[in-house]
Amino acid sequence: MDREFVIGPHQVSFDITNKCNLRCLHCYNSSGTNLQSENELSDIEVLKFIEEFRDIKLLNFCFCGGETLLRKNLILKCCKKLREYDCYNLAIVTNGILLTNDVADELISAGINKIQISLDGIKPSSHDHLRNKEGAFNGAINAIKILSEKNVDVGIAFTPTSYNIEEIIGIRNLMLEYGLSKATLRVQPLMIMGRATENVSKILPSQDQYRKLVKLIGDLNREETGIQIDWGDPIDHLIRFTQQNFLTNNCTVRCNGEIIVDPYLPLVVGNLRKHSFTEYWDAGFKDIWNSELVKKLSECLLCIEDMDLQNNKYLPDSFKNGDIYIDLIDDDFEKNQKLLIKDFVS
Helix, strand or coil: CCHHHCCCCCEEEEECCCCCCCCCCCCCCCCCCCHHHHCCCCHHHHHHHHHCCCCCCCCEEEEECCCHHHHHHHHHHHHHHHHHCCCCEEEEEECCCCCCHHHHHHHHHHCCCEEEEECCCCCHHHHHHHHCCCCHHHHHHHHHHHHHCCCCEEEEEECCCCCCHHHHHHHHHHHHHCCCCCCEEEECCCCCCCCHHHHHHHHCCCHHHHHHHHHHHHHHHCCCCCCEEEECCCCHHHHHHHCCCCCCCEEEECCCCEEECCCCCCEEEEECCCCCHHHHHHCCHHHHHHCHHHHHHHHCCCCHHHHCHHHCCCCCHHHCCCCEECCCCCCCHHHHHHHHHCCCCC
């Protein structure tokens, strides 16, 4: 592929906010309590960012969080613009608590065509414990009921823990009960980052539990109910992307404007308050996966246990105390990455 003619990514994941109405035990970015949530982009700054995709024709734009619906009105404005720009798919992830019938209609009318709800057990106690709030289960179930009657693609996200891992069967059956036979049930290992590092001893499944879960997912998928259960490995793409001449196809932007290579790597390469996304793309972000520093960082995450950066035996100490900032435009990226690479153990 001639990189000169590629003007942007196919997909964008944007944390519209890191404020949250929950304090989930497993939250990988500590939503609601992290510093980013106190310095979010203003509505004007967000809309300016969205306008950069006028000519890129995105395949997918996902509003992530935090709890996304805390900035519902801004999301509606963004969707209007993205639809005008022929973005193919508009998605949102939410815990469902704020999703009423009217809110669902507003989102769908604005162009949202995929809504993902988190459901971490078929027992109210399981979901509420992980979400750290009594009544969170009822909010999620109510949202699923509402969406089951709408013309929208519904996704369910399930986080397996040591105490809820066998409830996946009940979740699959609940989806069938509500007529979500074409929906996707997304499952991936617990990411030991953020708030999860504080609670890992209480919620992390054993290796034996994970093995049984993967086998169970295979068995359930062979039943051909129409529901696809996807088992995702958060480490897999770090291996694949760095072992080939990979052109960046997914951009992740935090609520404070920081442009990151990947949610699992402690590296920030720009900020929308300094320069436009397009300028960062042209300055090297489109080839960031081919940089030696990103490859070195990716090699340090071989399994989900390595996502706990404080206890990662492969990472230099310089990467264990928070993100490293190297601005692709304002800093000498090549010089800085060479200095940092010296700290890595072969």
